[in-house]
Amino acid sequence: xxxxxxxxxxxxxxxxxxxxxxxxxxxxxxxxxxxxxxxxxxxxxxxxxxxxxxxxxxxxxxxxxxxxxxxxxxxxxxxxxxxxxxxxxxxxxxxxxxxxxxxxxxxxxxxxxxxxxxxxxxxxxxxxxxxxxxxxxxxxxxxxxxxxxxxxxxxxxxxxxxxxxxxxxxxxxxxxxxxxxxxxxxxxxxxxxxxxxxxxxxxxxxxxxxxxxxxxxxxxxxxxxxxxxxxxxxxxxxxxxxxxxxxxxxxxxxxxxxxxxxxxxxxxxxxxxxxxxxxxxxxxxxxxxxxxxxxxxxxxxxxxxxxxxxxxxxxxxxxxxxxxxxxxxxxxxxxxxxxxxxxxxxxxxxxxxxxxxxxxxxxxxxxxxxxxxxxxxxxxxxxxxxxxxxxxxxxxxxxxxxxxxxxxxxxxxxxxxxxxxxxxxxxxxxxxxxxxxxxxxxxxxxxxxxxxxxxxxxxxxxxxxxxxxxxxxxxxxxxxxxxxxxxxxxxxxxxxxxxxxxxxxxxxxxxxxxxxxxx
Amino acid sequence: xxxxxxxxxxxxxxxxxxxxxxxxxxxxxxxxxxxxxxxxxxxxxxxxxxxxxxxxxxxxxxxxxxxxxxxxxxxxxxxxxxxxxxxxxxxxxxxxxxxxxxxxxxxxxxxxxxxxxxxxxxxxxxxxxxxxxxxxxxxxxxxxxxxxxxxxxxxxxxxxxxxxxxxxxxxxxxxxxxxxxxxxxxxxxxxxxxxxxxxxxxxxxxxxxxxxxxxxxxxxxxxxxxxxxxxxxxxxxxxxxxxxxxxxxxxxxxxxxxxxxxxxxxxxxxxxxxxxxxxxxxxx
Numbered sequence: 001x002x003x004x005x006x007x008x009x010x011x012x013x014x015x016x017x018x019x020x021x022x023x024x025x026x027x028x029x030x031x032x033x034x035x036x037x038x039x040x041x042x043x044x045x046x047x048x049x050x051x052x053x054x055x056x057x058x059x060x061x062x063x064x065x066x067x068x069x070x071x072x073x074x075x076x077x078x079x080x081x082x083x084x085x086x087x088x089x090x091x092x093x094x095x096x097x098x099x100x101x102x103x104x105x106x107x108x109x110x111x112x113x114x115x116x117x118x119x120x121x122x123x124x125x126x127x128x129x130x131x132x133x134x135x136x137x138x139x140x141x142x143x144x145x146x147x148x149x150x151x152x153x154x155x156x157x158x159x160x161x162x163x164x165x166x167x168x169x170x171x172x173x174x175x176x177x178x179x180x181x182x183x184x185x186x187x188x189x190x191x192x193x194x195x196x197x198x199x200x201x202x203x204x205x206x207x208x209x210x211x212x213x214x215x216x217x218x219x220x221x222x223x224x225x226x227x228x229x230x231x232x233x234x235x236x237x238x239x240x241x242x243x244x245x246x247x248x249x250x251x252x253x254x255x256x257x258x259x260x261x262x263x264x265x266x267x268x269x270x271x272x273x274x275x276x277x278x279x280x281x282x283x284x285x286x287x288x289x290x291x292x293x294x295x296x297x298x299x300x301x302x303x304x305x306x307x308x309x310x311x312x313x314x315x316x317x318x319x320x321x322x323x324x325x326x327x328x329x330x331x332x333x334x335x336x337x338x339x340x341x342x343x344x345x346x347x348x349x350x351x352x353x354x355x356x357x358x359x360x361x362x363x364x365x366x367x368x369x370x371x372x373x374x375x376x377x378x379x380x381x382x383x384x385x386x387x388x389x390x391x392x393x394x395x396x397x398x399x400x401x402x403x404x405x406x407x408x409x410x411x412x413x414x415x416x417x418x419x420x421x422x423x424x425x426x427x428x429x430x431x432x433x434x435x436x437x438x439x440x441x442x443x444x445x446x447x448x449x450x451x452x453x454x455x456x457x458x459x460x461x462x463x464x465x466x467x468x469x470x471x472x473x474x475x476x477x478x479x480x481x482x483x484x485x486x487x488x489x490x491x492x493x494x495x496x497x498x499x500x501x502x503x504x505x506x507x508x509x510x511x512x513x514x515x516x517x518x519x
Numbered sequence: 520x521x522x523x524x525x526x527x528x529x530x531x532x533x534x535x536x537x538x539x540x541x542x543x544x545x546x547x548x549x550x551x552x553x554x555x556x557x558x559x560x561x562x563x564x565x566x567x568x569x570x571x572x573x574x575x576x577x578x579x580x581x582x583x584x585x586x587x588x589x590x591x592x593x594x595x596x597x598x599x600x601x602x603x604x605x606x607x608x609x610x611x612x613x614x615x616x617x618x619x620x621x622x623x624x625x626x627x628x629x630x631x632x633x634x635x636x637x638x639x640x641x642x643x644x645x646x647x648x649x650x651x652x653x654x655x656x657x658x659x660x661x662x663x664x665x666x667x668x669x670x671x672x673x674x675x676x677x678x679x680x681x682x683x684x685x686x687x688x689x690x691x692x693x694x695x696x697x698x699x700x701x702x703x704x705x706x707x708x709x710x711x712x713x714x715x716x717x718x719x720x721x722x723x724x725x726x727x728x729x730x731x732x733x734x735x736x737x738x739x740x741x742x743x744x745x746x747x748x749x750x751x752x753x754x755x756x757x758x759x760x761x762x763x764x765x766x767x768x769x770x771x772x773x774x775x776x777x778x779x780x781x782x783x784x785x786x787x788x789x790x791x792x793x794x795x796x797x798x799x800x801x802x803x
Contacts, residue, residue: 211760211761211764214764214765215764218764230587230761230762231765233573233574234765295570296570296571297570362742362746362747365587365747365761368747368748369568369587369588371748372568372588372748373568373570376567376568387746387748388746389746389747389748390660390746
């Protein structure tokens with residue numbers, strides 16, 4: 001009887017047409033530090049529309065950068081000063097005007113913030129007048145525009161690092177009216193928003209895990225739910241499954257260094273004598289059948305991936321190789337001296353077995369399945385991959401001596417620099433293999449020094465493969481990139497989400513102004 | 520009385536209680552033995568995935584269905600149970616040895632006795648599960664961590680039993696007589712006390728199995744210890760929780776049932792063995 005009554009009340013709590021209930025933030029979860037852009041809301045580890053704050057730039061449907069708060073920008077000839085002009089007619093929700101001072105304050109504060117937002121190259125930002133900001137860089141960084149893209153502008157007069165996350169205020173399309181920690185956040189439309197006003201007056205953002213998100217959709221309690229690949233074969237009445245690409249590349253990082261007993265800055269072991277051999281890396285890149293992994297593990301909701309940035313403008317198709325070539329892979333191994341002399345199914349070379357550990361995050365089923373698929377395919381080549389499911393602390397402690405299954409999805413080419421430029425073993429997840437190639441370093445530096453994006457793109461591509469060397473599989477094969485995974489959403493059939501911009505499946509609310517309810 | 524006897528003339532009807540008890544012990548032990556052996560044989564080759572057969576309902580080909588990576592749940596469950604029994608065996612053997620040493624130590628003198636009691640109280644005051652998790656994390660996780668964690672937490676009750684039994688035996692008249700006749704302490708310990716302890720220890724070890732297995736399952740269920748691709752029964756059960764909303768009931772039902780049966784089997788062996796060994800019930 002009680003169950004029946006509860007079921008009845010589920011169906012009777014219908015929402016107003018202009019109210020939206022979403023469970024789409026699962027990839028980052030509830031923001032622990034609140035809705036503060038300087039502590040990770042909207043930018044940093046992953047980038048997405050912050051709703052409450054507005055940003056200097058936004059993305060067009062084709063993924064290119066267009067103005068939001070900004071009206072235009074220019075770069076000085078020494079490429080160290082970026083000047084951005086902003087709109088004159090923007091107000092925060094408390095009625096105060098948004099000026100260049102607030103922009104400068106936001107970025108100057110970001111430099112010192114201890115979040116994943118990397119502003120290390122910014123010397124300072126200064127407001128020249130009410131509508132002009134100058135950004136002074138330490139070194140040229142052609143991709144700096146991407147650092148300006150996702151940072152929400154906070155009001156200087158109402159910002160306090162301790163409390164802002166709980167009581168955020170900005171000039172974005174919505175304002176936060178309620179935050180029930182551990183459950184939901186409720187946003188209401190900012191009536192004075194300067195841009196195109198969204199159709200939805202109220203957004204309730206539920207913080208559900210992905211299993212609960214499916215249940216919520218089944219109960220008809222949400223308009224859109226992000227779901228996990230493991231639920232992809234379920235059908236829910238009056239909901240459509242959509243999959244959006246996000247260039248979210250998943251792949252296996254290889255330790256490039258040999259094991260010489262060296263330790264990282266925090267004392268973790270460096271080097272792996274198996275993966276340091278380029279033949280092993282090349283053979284895996286050649287022998288693995290990526291297409292089969294997409295079909296089997298991802299149910300086709302994704303694509304094959306060779307360089308980690310295949311789908312980006314700065315991806316280099318020359319760096320790809322033909323895969324699922326088991327014979328070719330075996331030939332590479334034989335020629336390099338990896339032979340199975342004791343016929344136990346695992347090759348050896350000078351007494352070293354072709355065997356290494358592959359760490360994956362035990363919280364993520366997709367990564368577990370990808371790792372399992374790779375290790376099973378590698379067995380056919382005579383390479384034994386031992387899987388270890390672990391938490392991230394353990395993974396970071398082992399990333400310089402073992403392979404790790406990582407996912408990368410940044411639109412900012414600067415991440416190529418972080419990922420492939422030589423560095424010290426500082427225990428961050430950037431360049432986990434400690435790749436060190438002076439030619440590639442040169443291209444990456446040249447890309448950052450470039451005058452315009454076209455020239456920069458040329459160098460980013462050369463870093464992947466220049467006909468001779470590079471980080472891609474055709475070059476040093478520093479990674480075994482496997483697939484790009486799509487983001488999956490269960491969408492109520494009355495919801496029209498417009499045209500999401502290209503490759504931004506993770507930032508589903510990025511085009512919220514196009515969303516409508518249809519009947 | 521006579522009617523009930525004639526009615527019971529089935530397969531076991533002609534056997535007396537003692538023979539029946541022995542039969543039950545043999546059969547259950549055989550079943551557990553088969554589980555361990557088959558899991559060891561299957562465990563040599565890691566369980567292959569087959570993504571073409573994801574989440575299939577139970578059928579003749581896959582009696583327990585298949586999981587989200589297309590692995591046969593019957594084999595996975597068998598491997599998980601085998602691992603559980605092995606962990607249970609190692610942990611309870613280790614616990615028994617520990618319990619014996621501490622039990623004997625407590626009979627050596629007043630000071631050692633109060634030390635052992637204190638140690639037992641100390642370990643009993645911390646919840647088992649918490650202690651297992653702490654120990655297995657402290658040892659870097661993995662099967663090794665779980666085994667040591669379970670072994671180091673299950674000796675307390677048996678130690679108490681052994682200690683009480685020794686105390687009781689020491690007050691017996693024949694022990695005093697032997698002492699007065701000039702027998703050495705060692706002679707008394709090995710000839711008088713130890714033989715009496717054997718049934719207690721044997722039963723204690725077997726009855727520790729279910730505890731150890733269930734604790735191993737709960738620790739792996741909570742995600743401590745083993746990697747999620749390894750076939751532990753706790754991992755299988757916690758994974759199945761994710762699919763309850765999808766209606767894949769077989770992922771939780773069969774492994775859970777199998778775990779229950781194994782635990783009950785151990786309990787049965789323990790009970791029947793106890794009946795055989797206890798002089799009061801042995802001749803019923």
